[in-house]
Amino acid sequence: MFKVPDHQVAGHRASNGVIGPLIDDSGNFYKPLQNDERGSKEVAFYKNFALNSEIPDQIRKFFPIYHGTQLIEASDGSGLHPHLVLEDIVSSRPNPSIADIKIGSRTWYLEASEDYISKCLKKDRETTSLPLGFRISGLQIYGSKESGVWKPDKKYLKNFTADDVRLVLRKFVSSNSLEDSGKEPDCSFASTVYGGSTGILAQLLELKAWFEEQTIYHFYSSSVLIVYEKESILKGMSSGATVKLVDFAHVIEGNGVIDHNFLGGLCSLIKFISEILTYVPNNTYKAFPKKP
Amino acid sequence: MFKVPDHQVAGHRASNGVIGPLIDDSGNFYKPLQNDERGSKEVAFYKNFALNSEIPDQIRKFFPIYHGTQLIEASDGSGLHPHLVLEDIVSSRPNPSIADIKIGSRTWYLEASEDYISKCLKKDRETTSLPLGFRISGLQIYGSKESGVWKPDKKYLKNFTADDVRLVLRKFVSSNSLEDSGKEPDCSFASTVYGGSTGILAQLLELKAWFEEQTIYHFYSSSVLIVYEKESILKGMSSGATVKLVDFAHVIEGNGVIDHNFLGGLCSLIKFISEILTYVPNNTYKAFPKKP
Numbered sequence: 001m002f003k004v005p006d007h008q009v010a011g012h013r014a015s016n017g018v019i020g021p022l023i024d025d026s027g028n029f030y031k032p033l034q035n036d037e038r039g040s041k042e043v044a045f046y047k048n049f050a051l052n053s054e055i056p057d058q059i060r061k062f063f064p065i066y067h068g069t070q071l072i073e074a075s076d077g078s079g080l081h082p083h084l085v086l087e088d089i090v091s092s093r094p095n096p097s098i099a100d101i102k103i104g105s106r107t108w109y110l111e112a113s114e115d116y117i118s119k120c121l122k123k124d125r126e127t128t129s130l131p132l133g134f135r136i137s138g139l140q141i142y143g144s145k146e147s148g149v150w151k152p153d154k155k156y157l158k159n160f161t162a163d164d165v166r167l168v169l170r171k172f173v174s175s176n177s178l179e180d181s182g183k184e185p186d187c188s189f190a191s192t193v194y195g196g197s198t199g200i201l202a203q204l205l206e207l208k209a210w211f212e213e214q215t216i217y218h219f220y221s222s223s224v225l226i227v228y229e230k231e232s233i234l235k236g237m238s239s240g241a242t243v244k245l246v247d248f249a250h251v252i253e254g255n256g257v258i259d260h261n262f263l264g265g266l267c268s269l270i271k272f273i274s275e276i277l278t279y280v281p282n283n284t285y286k287a288f289p290k291k292p
Numbered sequence: 293m294f295k296v297p298d299h300q301v302a303g304h305r306a307s308n309g310v311i312g313p314l315i316d317d318s319g320n321f322y323k324p325l326q327n328d329e330r331g332s333k334e335v336a337f338y339k340n341f342a343l344n345s346e347i348p349d350q351i352r353k354f355f356p357i358y359h360g361t362q363l364i365e366a367s368d369g370s371g372l373h374p375h376l377v378l379e380d381i382v383s384s385r386p387n388p389s390i391a392d393i394k395i396g397s398r399t400w401y402l403e404a405s406e407d408y409i410s411k412c413l414k415k416d417r418e419t420t421s422l423p424l425g426f427r428i429s430g431l432q433i434y435g436s437k438e439s440g441v442w443k444p445d446k447k448y449l450k451n452f453t454a455d456d457v458r459l460v461l462r463k464f465v466s467s468n469s470l471e472d473s474g475k476e477p478d479c480s481f482a483s484t485v486y487g488g489s490t491g492i493l494a495q496l497l498e499l500k501a502w503f504e505e506q507t508i509y510h511f512y513s514s515s516v517l518i519v520y521e522k523e524s525i526l527k528g529m530s531s532g533a534t535v536k537l538v539d540f541a542h543v544i545e546g547n548g549v550i551d552h553n554f555l556g557g558l559c560s561l562i563k564f565i566s567e568i569l570t571y572v573p574n575n576t577y578k579a580f581p582k583k584p
Contacts, residue, residue, distance in 0.1 A: 105398065105553060110422055130402055133552035162549060212559055257454060258563045260425035261397060264556025267504055271550045 005091035010100040010138030019076040029088040030072060032081055038249035043069060045248040059210050062245050064089055089244050095231050099172060100138030100223045103265040105130050107221040109252055128160055133265030136160060142230050143178030150178050170276055193228045193241045195277050200226050203243040204270050211263040218259040220250040297383035302392040302430030311368045321380040322364060324373055330541035335361060337540040351502050354537050356381055381536050387523050391464060392430030392515045395557040397422050399513040401544055420452055425557030428452060434522050435470030442470050462568055485520045485533045487569050492518050495535040496562050503555040510551045512542040
């Protein structure tokens with residue numbers, strides 16, 4: 001009944017002796033509750049969010065649907081363990097391309113322990129979080145039936161520079177992304193996936209408008225997941241371009257202040273995506289041609 | 293010819309043995325160059341900004357006009373010292389109310405020394421910079437000819453909480469701001485100073501739109517100065533509401549990335565100001581009535 005999801009790109013993956021998320025055939029995603037307070041904090045967030053009447057209806061679609069918690073057999077065989085039961089966003093798609101983008105130049109918050117703060121601050125400084133306001137923490141790019149899927153490991157992503165991020169966000173929407181030809185990514189799916197009234201950029205801008213207003217939550221160490229289906233586009237169907245927020249173990253109360261840390265990082269990501277849409281190829285490879 | 297400005301609210305003030313800025317009668321503000329690299333960095337910024345053709349014309353008004361550098365007698369009597377010659381924004385106004393608001397939850401940048409980073413991080417954590425994305429680092433509120441001016445000292449401002457910031461931004465535009473009556477600030481100048489098509493909020497939004505696009509500079513430890521003239525309003529004249537960016541000793545190159553740290557803080561300040569404009573007084577004092 002339960003199985004290990006095929007398309008998980010970040011977080012602990014279930015394997016021998018390691019507890020990880022599970023899925024079922026009904027479109028549910030079972031995320032094991034972390035034993036420390038992170039588990040209970042994430043449950044508290046989902047409960048609060050589900051009942052909060054101040055969340056605009058059009059914003060709810062950016063969050064996984066929450067179906068409560070459930071005791072199920074843990075993936076590591078250690079017995080019954082409480083799991084969050086969530087909407088399965090990606091695992092049910094046949095060949096999704098997925099990027100897990102941790103938003104915010106700061107993944108820690110004042111109320112956390114000094115140990116946690118130093119650990120996070122170190123990671124934020126070593127990755128693109130600090131310079132860019134976000135970091136790519138998980139990635140899976142589907143190429144084609146022949147070339148398969150490119151799923152770089154965490155260590156590779158950790159060492160990304162700003163230029164790597166630019167390149168990979170272009171590869172993400174390219175038909176030649178898995179070729180090792182040294183060619184520039186063609187970005188042939190950019191206008192379909194990133195652009196348009198239902199594309200990734202439009203969704204991120206909708207989310208941004210909410211973050212300019214909302215003072216209920218501050219999201220630390222949460223991710224924006226961007227997902228689409230290359231095969232669907234090739235068949236002339238919808239790209240299935242979707243933006244979802246995930247990972248709420250470090251959400252704290254906003255207390256009447258906007259989440260300027262998340263908002264700043266989100267605006268930075270929006271700028272990266274919008275520059276891909278306005279990118280004009282050139283003889284010399286210049287990712288960001290200056291305006292005249 | 294040179295004199296110590298009356299209305300300086302932040303930074304080192306010229307006094308016996310302390311070097312500080314000077315003004316003249318022609319509307320110039322002389323800011324002594326700091327001896328370390330901060331001085332040369334600030335000059336480099338002003339020079340680059342003046343010549344940079346990518347700065348939109350309507351954005352230049354948010355920056356003090358730069359007239360070069362000049363060797364003049366230092367205010368501490370120590371002899372000739374190089375000074376930045378800038379437009380005198382506030383000193384020439386008769387009775388300005390001024391807030392110096394340091395923008396950004398982070399006042400340090402990766403390239404700085406470890407010592408500087410720890411010092412800044414500590415200050416950011418101890419003030420409202422981290423929770424709010426900005427801190428009020430200088431303040432002068434003009435009351436009336438009778439009540440005079442309220443100019444709290446730095447130590448007082450340093451201990452501000454989020455609620456203090458909310459209150460003082462309301463006092464800033466109130467006719468009863470200097471009364472110690474325990475009354476709520478009346479915000480009677482809010483719509484004139486913060487609101488309207490030429491008010492502070494409109495100017496901040498114009499600045500925000502630029503920060504969503506510009507990837508030329510990252511402004512660390514820079515301030516937004518907001519200024520207006522209470523007496524002018526009382527005489528039925530323009531409020532003179534003005535927004536200026538100041539303090540560029542820690543501006544670094546943007547390298548194609550937006551200044552998400554400044555933008556986030558600016559959005560937070562915008563939210564604080566806009567909530568004062570939509571504030572509806574109530575029986576019970578609630579600074580931020582929740583939307584129904």
